[in-house]
Amino acid sequence: xxxxxxxxxxxxxxxxxxxxxxxxxxxxxxxxxxxxxxxxxxxxxxxxxxxxxxxxxxxxxxxxxxxxxxxxxxxxxxxxxxxxxxxxxxxxxxxxxxxxxxxxxxxxxxxxxxxxxxxxxxxxxxxxxxxxxxxxxxxxxxxxxxxxxxxxxxxxxxxxxxxxxxxxxxxxxxxxxxxxxxxxxxxxxxxxxxxxxxxxxxxxxxxxxxxxxxxxxxxxxxxxxxxxxxxxxxxxxxxxxxxxxxxxxxxxxxxxxxxxxxxxxxxxxxxxxxxxxxxxxxxxxxxxxxxxxxxxxxxxxxxxxxxxxxxxxxxxxxxxxxxxxx
Numbered sequence: 001x002x003x004x005x006x007x008x009x010x011x012x013x014x015x016x017x018x019x020x021x022x023x024x025x026x027x028x029x030x031x032x033x034x035x036x037x038x039x040x041x042x043x044x045x046x047x048x049x050x051x052x053x054x055x056x057x058x059x060x061x062x063x064x065x066x067x068x069x070x071x072x073x074x075x076x077x078x079x080x081x082x083x084x085x086x087x088x089x090x091x092x093x094x095x096x097x098x099x100x101x102x103x104x105x106x107x108x109x110x111x112x113x114x115x116x117x118x119x120x121x122x123x124x125x126x127x128x129x130x131x132x133x134x135x136x137x138x139x140x141x142x143x144x145x146x147x148x149x150x151x152x153x154x155x156x157x158x159x160x161x162x163x164x165x166x167x168x169x170x171x172x173x174x175x176x177x178x179x180x181x182x183x184x185x186x187x188x189x190x191x192x193x194x195x196x197x198x199x200x201x202x203x204x205x206x207x208x209x210x211x212x213x214x215x216x217x218x219x220x221x222x223x224x225x226x227x228x229x230x231x232x233x234x235x236x237x238x239x240x241x242x243x244x245x246x247x248x249x250x251x252x253x254x255x256x257x258x259x260x261x262x263x264x265x266x267x268x269x270x271x272x273x274x275x276x277x278x279x280x281x282x283x284x285x286x287x288x289x290x291x292x293x294x295x296x297x298x299x300x301x302x303x304x305x306x307x308x309x310x311x312x313x314x315x316x317x318x319x320x321x322x323x324x325x326x
Contacts, residue, residue: 006090006118011099015112017079029080029114031132036140038131040070046123051170056094058189059125060101065191066212067129068109069268072198073210075143076131078111084128086121109195133202143201143208143272148226152206152273152299155282157194157291159242160215161257162187164264174252180243187242191268197293200285201272208272214263216305217320219271223305232297233308234315237261240294262307263320273299 017030031037044063046052064081071078083102087094106113111129133142166184169176176184194210201208207226211218223230237258238244248257274282279295286293300306307315 006095009095011083011113011116013103013113015080015114017110017112029130031079034134034136035132036135036142038071038074038076038133038142039128040067040074041126041128042066042070043124043126045125055189056098057101060098060103061105061190063125063127064102064105064111064129065193066268067127068105068111068193068195069191069210069212069270071129071131072194073143073208073270074131074133075141075198075202075205075208076133077199078109078195079130079132080112080114081106081127081129083113083116084124084126085116085118086124087118088120088123109193141202143198143205145207145209145222145225147205148207148222148228148273148299149275150228150299150301152275153279153282153295154219154230154232154271154273154297154299155293155295156211156215156240156269156271157197157286157293158192158267158269159187160211160240160267160269161238161260161262161264162242163191163266164260165241165243165248165252165257167266168256168260174256176243176251177247180247183243188266191266193268194270194289194291196289197270197285197291200289201270201274201282204278204281204285205272205274208270211267211269211271212265214265214320215267215271216262216307220305222271222273223299223303226299229300229303229305230297231300231306231308233310233312234258234261234296235310240296258315 044050050059067081068078133140135141162184166188168174169181207222209218209222219230237254238248240261241257244257282293309315
């Protein structure tokens with residue numbers, strides 16, 4: 001199977017939003033009047049982001065999900081994406097489920113595949129995604145990292161730490177009961193981009209970021225961009241874990257649970273801030289987007305993050321978020 005046969009068989013689909021999709025030298029996108037284009041790229045590299053032999057359907061889903069999560073953090077509505085794919089071989093047994101996982105999520109978010117590139121080489125998946133946010137009279141509704149102000153509440157969506165629990169279980173660090181492992185591995189391999197929540201937070205959130213490298217590190221980017229600090233308080237080490245509780249306590253020390261929540265990465269949830277007067281509106285946005293949110297702290301003027309336990313006691317540890325080159 002040649003390169004162009006591969007594209008035609010697995011990745012050429014009719015487009016509705018785009019003016020021109022796969023099959024020409026460039027894609028053409030229609031942008032509604034009074035909107036800005038939001039663009040983001042992410043790469044998944046075998047051996048760095050996923051293990052050899054990873055399920056191709058999960059890879060297709062995750063490759064697009066991590067990009068949609070960036071759009072969610074900006075409050076953007078997905079439009080289209082391009083796919084650059086390096087493959088060791090054009091294997092239909094791999095390509096078919098990969099394309100199914102990729103395009104199923106694309107259809108769910110009405111995000112059209114409009115172009116890209118394929119080449120022979122070590123397995124590498126790179127997606128560039130395009131979205132739009134309203135902008136009128138020079139004022140954009142895009143959510144940024146730089147808008148947090150002292151007194152703002154800090155929220156996170158969904159659950160944190162489960163993906164890292166799954167990864168460490170797969171590495172043999174600990175053994176999770178099968179029910180908990182199922183929950184955790186779904187969070188690792190099939191993250192849910194919070195697109196609907198991001199759009200619902202336009203005009204409500206003062207700042208936002210997606211949690212890809214760990215809560216403390218990514219929240220730290222918001223604090224740096226906004227010139228503020230934060231106080232974060234957790235009721236329990238595993239408070240934000242989907243699979244937390246007594247069954248998890250029996251096999252994973254609470255100190256490790258806390259590390260997964262604070263610096264585990266691969267969560268693809270949103271961390272965002274909003275003024276206290278917006279609490280009812282934030283709760284309504286969570287309901288309309290069918291996305292749970294948890295208020296975990298507040299923004300302060302003093303720099304850095306002050307992390308507290310359930311009784312207000314300071315929590316200290318070496319929780320470092322993921323960095324490819326550290």
